[in-house]
Amino acid sequence: MIAGLERATRGTVAWQGETWDGAGSFVPPERRSIGYVFQDFALFPHLTVAQNIAFGLGLRRVPRTSAMQRVEELMRRMRLDGLGAHYPHQISGGQKQRVAVARALAVNPRLLLFDESLSSLDAKLREELRLELRELLQGLRLTALFVTHDPTEAMLLASRIFVLRAGRLQASGTPQDLYAAPPSREVAETLGPAWFWPVSIRPAGRGDTLLQIGEAQLVLPLDAPPAPGSYRMMLRPSSAFLAPDGIPAQVTRSVYVGGAFQVELRLPFGGAIEVRCAAAPGAETALALDPARLHFLPAD
Amino acid sequence: MTDRVRWGRGLAPLALVGAIVLYPLGVLLVQIFFPDVFAFQPSGRFSLDAFHALAQDPLFWSSLKDSLVLSLAVAATATALGAVVGHLVVRVRLWRPGVWNALLWLLFFAPSFMLAEGIMLFAIQGGVASGLGIWSQGLSQIVFSPLGVGLVLTIKLMPYAAITVSSALQAVGQEYDDAARSLGASGWSRLRRVHLPLVRGALWASFAIIFAEAVSDFGVSSTLAASAHFPMIPYAIYSALNFVPVNFSGAAVQSLLLIALALAVQLPQVLAARGAQRVMHGHRRQWRLPARVNGWATASLAAFFFLALGLPLVSFLLWALVPDVGLGFAPSHWTLQSFAALLGSDIYTGGAALRSYVLALLAAGLTTGLGIWVMWAGSRLSALYDTLLTATIAVPGIVLAAAYVFAWNAPWVQGTPLALYGTYGVLVLVYVAGGLPYSARLARVALNQVDQGMERAVLSLGGSSTKALVHVTLPLIRPMVVSTFLLIFTGVFFELPASSLLYPPGDPTIAVAIVHQFHNVAYSVGAALSIVSVLLLGATLGVFRLLDHSTRQPWREARKEVEYTAEAAERLQVLQRTADTV
Numbered sequence: 014m015i016a017g018l019e020r021a022t023r024g025t026v027a028w029q030g031e032t033w034d035g036a037g038s039f040v041p042p043e044r045r046s047i048g049y050v051f052q053d054f055a056l057f058p059h060l061t062v063a064q065n066i067a068f069g070l071g072l073r074r075v076p077r078t079s080a081m082q083r084v085e086e087l088m089r090r091m092r093l094d095g096l097g098a099h100y101p102h103q104i105s106g107g108q109k110q111r112v113a114v115a116r117a118l119a120v121n122p123r124l125l126l127f128d129e130s131l132s133s134l135d136a137k138l139r140e141e142l143r144l145e146l147r148e149l150l151q152g153l154r155l156t157a158l159f160v161t162h163d164p165t166e167a168m169l170l171a172s173r174i175f176v177l178r179a180g181r182l183q184a185s186g187t188p189q190d191l192y193a194a195p196p197s198r199e200v201a202e203t204l205g206p207a208w209f210w211p212v213s214i215r216p217a218g219r220g221d222t223l224l225q226i227g228e229a230q231l232v233l234p235l236d237a238p239p240a241p242g243s244y245r246m247m248l249r250p251s252s253a254f255l256a257p258d259g260i261p262a263q264v265t266r267s268v269y270v271g272g273a274f275q276v277e278l279r280l281p282f283g284g285a286i287e288v289r290c291a292a293a294p295g296a297e298t299a300l301a302l303d304p305a306r307l308h309f310l311p312a313d
Numbered sequence: 314m315t316d317r318v319r320w321g322r323g324l325a326p327l328a329l330v331g332a333i334v335l336y337p338l339g340v341l342l343v344q345i346f347f348p349d350v351f352a353f354q355p356s357g358r359f360s361l362d363a364f365h366a367l368a369q370d371p372l373f374w375s376s377l378k379d380s381l382v383l384s385l386a387v388a389a390t391a392t393a394l395g396a397v398v399g400h401l402v403v404r405v406r407l408w409r410p411g412v413w414n415a416l417l418w419l420l421f422f423a424p425s426f427m428l429a430e431g432i433m434l435f436a437i438q439g440g441v442a443s444g445l446g447i448w449s450q451g452l453s454q455i456v457f458s459p460l461g462v463g464l465v466l467t468i469k470l471m472p473y474a475a476i477t478v479s480s481a482l483q484a485v486g487q488e489y490d491d492a493a494r495s496l497g498a499s500g501w502s503r504l505r506r507v508h509l510p511l512v513r514g515a516l517w518a519s520f521a522i523i524f525a526e527a528v529s530d531f532g533v534s535s536t537l538a539a540s541a542h543f544p545m546i547p548y549a550i551y552s553a554l555n556f557v558p559v560n561f562s563g564a565a566v567q568s569l570l571l572i573a574l575a576l577a578v579q580l581p582q583v584l585a586a587r588g589a590q591r592v593m594h595g596h597r598r599q600w601r602l603p604a605r606v607n608g609w610a611t612a613s614l615a616a617f618f619f620l621a622l623g624l625p626l627v628s629f630l631l632w633a634l635v636p637d638v639g640l641g642f643a644p645s646h647w648t649l650q651s652f653a654a655l656l657g658s659d660i661y662t663g664g665a666a667l668r669s670y671v672l673a674l675l676a677a678g679l680t681t682g683l684g685i686w687v688m689w690a691g692s693r694l695s696a697l698y699d700t701l702l703t704a705t706i707a708v709p710g711i712v713l714a715a716a717y718v719f720a721w722n723a724p725w726v727q728g729t730p731l732a733l734y735g736t737y738g739v740l741v742l743v744y745v746a747g748g749l750p751y752s753a754r755l756a757r758v759a760l761n762q763v764d765q766g767m768e769r770a771v772l773s774l775g776g777s778s779t780k781a782l783v784h785v786t787l788p789l790i791r792p793m794v795v796s797t798f799l800l801i802f803t804g805v806f807f808e809l810p811a812s813s814l815l816y817p818p819g820d821p822t823i824a825v826a827i828v829h830q831f832h833n834v835a836y837s838v839g840a841a842l843s844i845v846s847v848l849l850l851g852a853t854l855g856v857f858r859l860l861d862h863s864t865r866q867p868w869r870e871a872r873k874e875v876e877y878t879a880e881a882a883e884r885l886q887v888l889q890r891t892a893d894t895v
Contacts, residue, residue, distance in 0.1 A: 016491070016494075017494075018494065018495070019601070041494070042491075042494040042495050043494050043495075043498055043499055044497075045495075046497070048495070049492065049495035049496075051488055051491070051492055053488060055488040055491065055492035056492075057489060057492070057493075057507060057510075057511075058511070059510040059511060059513075068496055068498075068506075069496035072496060072497045072502055073497060116496070117495075117496075120496060120497065
């Protein structure tokens with residue numbers, strides 16, 4: 014819809030004050046000056062790498078010499094040197110992705126769209142290209158919209174994340190803010206593993222806060238405690254750690270995941286959480302919470 | 314199973330392919346270069362006399378020139394028309410989209426001689442156009458002219474291009490169009506710089522296959538073209554073998570020429586396929602269709618299919634029901650006497666329909682079974698058999714029939730059970746030879762879909778390979794088996810070129826009978842026979858489909874995949890010569 018390939022049935026698509034779709038006007042995709050990197054890259058199979066990159070320049074009647082210079086510059090920048098005469102089926106997945114980005118950048122777009130552009134690659138390549146893409150986007154000084162289902166990808170690439178669910182905007186913010194303090198349980202779970210414990214909160218004096226979790230009571234020095242009342246306390250894996258004088262907990266599962274153990278803990282009041290620790294604990298252990306990494310959502 | 318047994322099983326189909334395809338074609342070559350082999354006093358003298366004789370025949374040069382010019386024109390026109398229709402079917406929202414695909418396939422399967430006869434019945438003086446008061450000398454002159462012959466062939470062969478182009482467009486998907494749009498390409502730029510290059514292989518392939526079909530089509534060349542006194546090579550071959558003085562060597566050389574033409578036109582296509590392009594999608598996006606039905610496109614397609622299928626069908630119906638159709642359609646003119654005539658004792662009536670029906674059932678059953686056997690038994694050599702059989706598709710029906718005349722009537726088979734010429738045996742054999750490439754290819758695709766682990770599972774449980782085939786593989790590929798059977802049945806039922814040369818004396822097939830009725834100006838009887846045959850075929854296809862549907866087992870999900878494959882394979886068999894470019 015942003016690219017104009019689909020028409021909006023409701024609402025408006027606008028860019029810097031210019032209405033692209035809605036209110037009776039529609040700017041066709043070819044006049045929006047958008048760079049689009051497709052999920053499967055959609056490199057034209059009948060054109061070489063260089064011809065693919067130059068495709069948009071040809072349509073804009075850019076003089077041949079300038080076009081060639083631009084193509085060479087982009088090929089150098091995207092580390093595609095020597096591949097200009099290759100056809101898309103003759104290059105690797107990572108190279109295809111770089112050609113697709115170069116093709117989109119060649120026309121100096123106002124906005125760069127990525128449609129799950131890393132999802133068709135294998136896990137290892139995807140990880141490598143994420144970092145490459147991050148560096149590229151940081152150097153471009155260009156607005157880029159990256160659509161992904163992968164929260165790690167979103168957090169690694171974005172300066173600002175928009176969480177959509179069933180076509181509706183659920184939240185927006187920096188990756189750090191959204192991860193640490195999501196506005197809802199759905200957003201929290203979209204961005205990574207989270208556990209929710211029902212708690213009652215009241216002041217405990219001397220700036221401390223009393224957290225009543227089932228039968229257990231915890232006194233913690235919260236920086237910005239919420240108003241007294243009932244909440245759901247969100248914990249990330251980094252919110253808790255094993256400590257001898259913490260809340261007694263029972264180890265229900267312990268799995269070695271290479272360099273660490275992934276430990277599932279169940280607490281006497283019914284709460285559960287998974288933490289990583291260097292050594293496998295015994296069947297009984299204790300858990301401490303990091304007050305700086307707790308987030309409170311309204312109770313249901 | 315030992316390796317020796319496996320290889321023995323793998324080589325067995327070679328004997329079959331050798332007997333029904335390679336041996337007759339070999340004899341055809343012998344006939345050309347060693348004509349005395351077939352003489353009363355046989356000798357092995359090498360000779361090029363057949364070529365010399367033909368080169369001095371002005372009628373040959375005229376039919377060669379006419380065939381070439383017409384076929385090239387038809388190939389260009391039908392490819393262009395088919396490309397437009399393929400584009401409309403895939404990229405334009407049409408009213409009832411499924412109907413147009415069905416009509417394309419119907420036209421694809423419609424026998425060319427029936428389309429030609431239907432249009433002739435409309436245009437002849439005293440025909441349907443006269444009855445409707447719209448006949449003119451000009452109309453008749455156009456239909457019974459090279460232009461008319463070209464138009465009928467264009468209509469008949471257009472589906473090859475439409476199906477090929479629509480398949481290519483579907484394979485390309487929406488994404489390249491979206492990519493070009495996002496880079497600023499307008500509609501014309503996208504067509505010129507993206508769509509056309511991506512379907513270029515399909516267009517080449519269509520052109521080549523349509524040329525090959527046009528130059529070797531016997532149905533139109535023996536009906537409309539013959540009536541228009543426009544000589545074409547297929548009919549010249551038939552005439553050389555069927556009319557006195559019989560010219561065996563002339564028929565053989567022209568047959569060789571026809572094969573050469575069909576193969577030569579593939580060459581540019583093969584070279585074009587060496588290009589570097591390849592559609593690389595892991596998954597392609599469906600084409601996005603406009604929200605509104607395109608009335609103009611729908612109306613244009615409706616008009617085309619009315620001309621292509623409706624007009625011949627209406628002409629047949631009117632001629633069958635109104636024998637004096639040229640005099641108008643007053644109630645008193647309507648009668649069923651043409652249908653009643655089909656029950657008479659004339660050998661060219663109802664009996665021919667039943668005869669073709671039985672022959673088609675027999676040939677379809679044999680061809681389907683043998684196709685599976687060739688690819689199953691010869692699984693180690695399936696690629697070789699596939700290539701070998703696909704190459705024989707380039708052999709036109711009339712040429713295969715001519716080869717059968719020589720092969721099964723040769724001096725060395727006389728007095729043995731192999732002297733099959735003039736018997737039903739040779740007819741069934743030629744039908745099987747013509748259908749085997751299709752059935753084997755469909756079988757190969759379906760068998761490839763069946764997990765080899767299943768046969769191993771049967772073997773591990775103590776069963777044999779044959780048991781695995783019967784109890785596991787065949788039930789899984791049943792949709793393909795049914796489709797192949799019906800495909801071959803339909804083709805054989807209306808088969809004309811081989812039937813014309815090889816039917817047992819006094820026992821014509823339905824296609825021969827229909828053409829005979831029209832040649833003898835018994836238009837009403839010919840039309841009634843055509844209608845009854847079409848109804849018989851339609852009813853049979855319907856019953857088979859119903860039976861197939863009602864006896865399906867609940868594990869349909871597993872089948873869907875195989876069925877889809879069979880359907881895709883059916884399309885592929887149409888595109889058999891184009892598989893590497895589309």
